[in-house]
Amino acid sequence: MEKDIKMNKIKNILMVGVGGQGIITASDILSEAALLDGHDVKKSEIHGMSQRGGSVFSHVRYGEKVYSPTIKTGEADILLSLEVIETVRWLVYANKSTKVILSETRIQPQTVKEYPEGVIESLKKEFKDFFLVNPIEINKQNGDNKVLNTTLLGILSNLLDISDSSWEKAMEKLVPNGTYESNLAAFRLGKKLF
Amino acid sequence: MKAILSGNEAIARGAYEAGIKVGVGYPGTPSTEILENFIKYDDVVTEWSVNEKVAMEVGLGSALAGKRTLVTMKHVGLNVAADPLFTASYIGSNAGMVIVVADDPDLHSSQNEQDSRHYARAAKVPMVEPSDSQEAKEFVRYACELSEGFDTPIFFRSVTRISHSKTIVSLEKKLDYKHDKGFEKENIKKHVMIPGFARQRHFIVEDRMKSLEEFSNRIEINRIEKGNGKIAVITSGLCYNYVKEVLPEADIFKLGMIYPLPMKKLIDFCKGYDKVYVVEELDPFIEDQLKAKGVSNVVGKDIMPITGEYSPELIYTAITGKKFNSEINVEIKPFPRPPMLCPGCPHAQTFNAMRKLGLTVSGDIGCYTLGTLPPYSAMHACVDMGASIPFAQGLEIAQGSEFKHDVVAVIGDSTFAHSGITGLINAAYNKRRILVIVLDNSTTAMTGMQPNPFNGSTITGEETVVIDYQKLAEAIGIKKDNFRTVTAYKEEVISETIQELLAKKELCLMVVTGPCLIYKRKKEKV
Ligand SMILES: Cc1ncc(C[n+]2csc(CCOP(=O)(O)OP(=O)(O)O)c2C)c(N)n1
Numbered sequence: 001m002e003k004d005i006k007m008n009k010i011k012n013i014l015m016v017g018v019g020g021q022g023i024i025t026a027s028d029i030l031s032e033a034a035l036l037d038g039h040d041v042k043k044s045e046i047h048g049m050s051q052r053g054g055s056v057f058s059h060v061r062y063g064e065k066v067y068s069p070t071i072k073t074g075e076a077d078i079l080l081s082l083e084v085i086e087t088v089r090w091l092v093y094a095n096k097s098t099k100v101i102l103s104e105t106r107i108q109p110q111t112v113k114e115y116p117e118g119v120i121e122s123l124k125k126e127f128k129d130f131f132l133v134n135p136i137e138i139n140k141q142n143g144d145n146k147v148l149n150t151t152l153l154g155i156l157s158n159l160l161d162i163s164d165s166s167w168e169k170a171m172e173k174l175v176p177n178g179t180y181e182s183n184l185a186a187f188r189l190g191k192k193l194f
Numbered sequence: 195m196k197a198i199l200s201g202n203e204a205i206a207r208g209a210y211e212a213g214i215k216v217g218v219g220y221p222g223t224p225s226t227e228i229l230e231n232f233i234k235y236d237d238v239v240t241e242w243s244v245n246e247k248v249a250m251e252v253g254l255g256s257a258l259a260g261k262r263t264l265v266t267m268k269h270v271g272l273n274v275a276a277d278p279l280f281t282a283s284y285i286g287s288n289a290g291m292v293i294v295v296a297d298d299p300d301l302h303s304s305q306n307e308q309d310s311r312h313y314a315r316a317a318k319v320p321m322v323e324p325s326d327s328q329e330a331k332e333f334v335r336y337a338c339e340l341s342e343g344f345d346t347p348i349f350f351r352s353v354t355r356i357s358h359s360k361t362i363v364s365l366e367k368k369l370d371y372k373h374d375k376g377f378e379k380e381n382i383k384k385h386v387m388i389p390g391f392a393r394q395r396h397f398i399v400e401d402r403m404k405s406l407e408e409f410s411n412r413i414e415i416n417r418i419e420k421g422n423g424k425i426a427v428i429t430s431g432l433c434y435n436y437v438k439e440v441l442p443e444a445d446i447f448k449l450g451m452i453y454p455l456p457m458k459k460l461i462d463f464c465k466g467y468d469k470v471y472v473v474e475e476l477d478p479f480i481e482d483q484l485k486a487k488g489v490s491n492v493v494g495k496d497i498m499p500i501t502g503e504y505s506p507e508l509i510y511t512a513i514t515g516k517k518f519n520s521e522i523n524v525e526i527k528p529f530p531r532p533p534m535l536c537p538g539c540p541h542a543q544t545f546n547a548m549r550k551l552g553l554t555v556s557g558d559i560g561c562y563t564l565g566t567l568p569p570y571s572a573m574h575a576c577v578d579m580g581a582s583i584p585f586a587q588g589l590e591i592a593q594g595s596e597f598k599h600d601v602v603a604v605i606g607d608s609t610f611a612h613s614g615i616t617g618l619i620n621a622a623y624n625k626r627r628i629l630v631i632v633l634d635n636s637t638t639a640m641t642g643m644q645p646n647p648f649n650g651s652t653i654t655g656e657e658t659v660v661i662d663y664q665k666l667a668e669a670i671g672i673k674k675d676n677f678r679t680v681t682a683y684k685e686e687v688i689s690e691t692i693q694e695l696l697a698k699k700e701l702c703l704m705v706v707t708g709p710c711l712i713y714k715r716k717k718e719k720v
Contacts, residue, residue, distance in 0.1 A: 044359040068439035069359040073518040089528040092520040112529045122524045
């Protein structure tokens with residue numbers, strides 16, 4: 001790439017998973033927090049048929065001035081994934097220094113006979129910054145299985161320069177009524193994990 | 195105040211700020227959320243119309259009566275609304291009439307990949323196109339002003355990635371807008387399009403387009419951004435961002451109004467370079483018009499595809515020849531996740547029954563179109579909304595005396611109300627002998643649970659009339675004994691009823707009822 005493009009330091013975060021896992025809410029929270037911290041932000045996703053078990057992705061980009069709402073091939077700074085094979089699906093956006101946050105959840109459609117093996121091992125070979133979490137463990141610690149995505153946001157927050165108060169305000173605004181406390185706790189758990 | 199809004203939220207906000215009072219439309223991805231957000235503002239009147247043609251006509255009436263009006267639809271909806279569109283262009287609008295049409299490059303959730311910009315040219319209606327949510331908001335207001343200034347309906351074009359992407363918007367106060375002219379019922383030369391009057395209006399339309407083109411050369415939303423002059427690009431909408439992203443030093447002609455084009459300014463721009471790239475998704479709409487004016491140094495579809503969505507990488511590679519590479523090597527191939535009916539979906543049993551009976555199924559558009567894929571594999575054609583019933587009649591006619599009475603048309607409740615009933619009347623009137631099955635899941639599921647004329651509520655959640663299938667069938671001329679209602683959950687009953695009705699060898703209507711599970715869950719929460 002030409003030098004002038006690299007210099008415009010935009011953070012590129014790609015969030016992926018399966019419909020219903022909370023990718024859209026998580027990326028909404030990240031975008032809102034970046035906005036509150038005074039950044040320009042763009043976020044791109046496609047919704048439509050995702051409710052029916054499809055794969056879901058959300059590109060979030062923030063910095064001084066963002067043009068494209070989508071991340072370019074090979075330029076994701078962070079790949080946050082809520083599902084093992086979905087991580088693999090979007091690897092074209094990653095490079096060797098992409099930081100990967102992955103919840104080891106496997107969702108197998110009825111039509112698929114065998115879930116591929118050895119995914120985690122292959123990913124570990126490619127990325128030196130690899131944050132793997134065990135969803136069962138996290139759900140147990142959270143005492144709630146609806147806030148796993150927020151714990152991953154906690155991990156993500158350690159890798160970004162967005163203030164805690166903006167994260168908290170964004171969550172307060174965007175999580176479902178009456179769940180702010182549990183989300184905040186889940187977020188804080190994520191911050192302490194690595 | 196700043197907020198991060200999707201394109202659709204921003205259009206709704208723009209409508210509110212511009213003092214738009216009336217919002218009408220028919221759901222369709224990616225346009226649906228515009229009205230769903232507009233309804234949240236105070237002092238607005240909204241409706242889900244029965245279909246896009248109806249929405250266009252309601253919208254025209256409301257604009258002519260002096261209220262700023264928003265009409266929303268997806269690209270294929272504009273095909274349905276094309277008839278009123280072409281004549282609305284002659285009549286003009288009085289108060290602002292903004293028609294939002296959302297295209298879907300890459301067919302994320304559509305049955306074709308048409309480029310709706312052609313309608314602007316064909317119907318002689320101006321069109322604006324925003325690049326992000328901030329522009330989406332601003333352009334609605336601007337479109338209202340243009341619409342009123344030139345007395346014309348105006349198009350506002352979006353694409354999926356504008357409608358569903360979120361970018362930052364500055365929120366402003368609502369304009370205190372009041373239009374001074376109501377419906378002028380004496381003005382029949384403008385409002386009644388008999389040939390004698392319409393002939394005169396056509397001259398006015400042609401003059402209007404000339405003035406608009408002249409005007410488009412001077413407006414700020416058609417602007418040139420100077421770079422270092424090495425690469426020159428003409429672009430608009432979403433693609434503008436991609437070009438800025440990968441070619442930040444290029445000279446860019448950014449079009450905010452994409453019809454009529456500012457031809458004079460564009461031709462002058464092109465004279466300054468050996469080669470000018472036209473970056474536009476889908477058809478060569480801008481490129482062809484330039485070439486028709488004798489501009490020979492523009493390059494577009496020769497190096498960029500006519501199908502699918504563009505991306506920054508695609509544009510960069512096409513123009514510079516350089517590639518973006520991914521460095522990651524993982525050999526594992528991810529399995530696909532094709533969309534599927536939800537577990538427990540009420541549509542499932544009917545498709546199982548039809549597959550086992552080996553019927554020929556003429557399908558329609560909705561969640562139930564997934565009945566064509568395994569494990570159901572029981573839909574053999576699907577064209578456009580409402581086509582299932584007439585298409586099945588075509589199959590019957592072609593078979594003539596060899597007709598085997600195994601043809602079934604399958605249609606959802608919202609689709610039946612949208613444009614299925616006309617086809618059913620056609621079948622009765624022409625004495626056809628097919629079986630029509632309506633899959634009534636109490637909602638418009640595919641586009642996110644909008645109410646419709648079969649579920650008893652309006653867009654605001656207010657209770658309203660429900661069409662009675664039995665009485666409808668009777669009124670159309672379907673025999674009382676050729677009508678059945680069955681529950682969606684008993685495959686055997688469904689199967690027996692289908693066989694029983696097919697054996698009658700006459701036009702029959704069967705309604706399969708069972709609420710969509712997501713809809714049911716939503717309703718229970720409220
Ligand atoms: C002309 C047109 N307008 C809108 C759409 C978008 N759309 C696709 S299916 C559908 C309605 C589906 O509702 P229904 O028939 O009740 O079936 P369900 O999804 O509930 O099974 C709509 C509005 C379209 N494809 N074509």
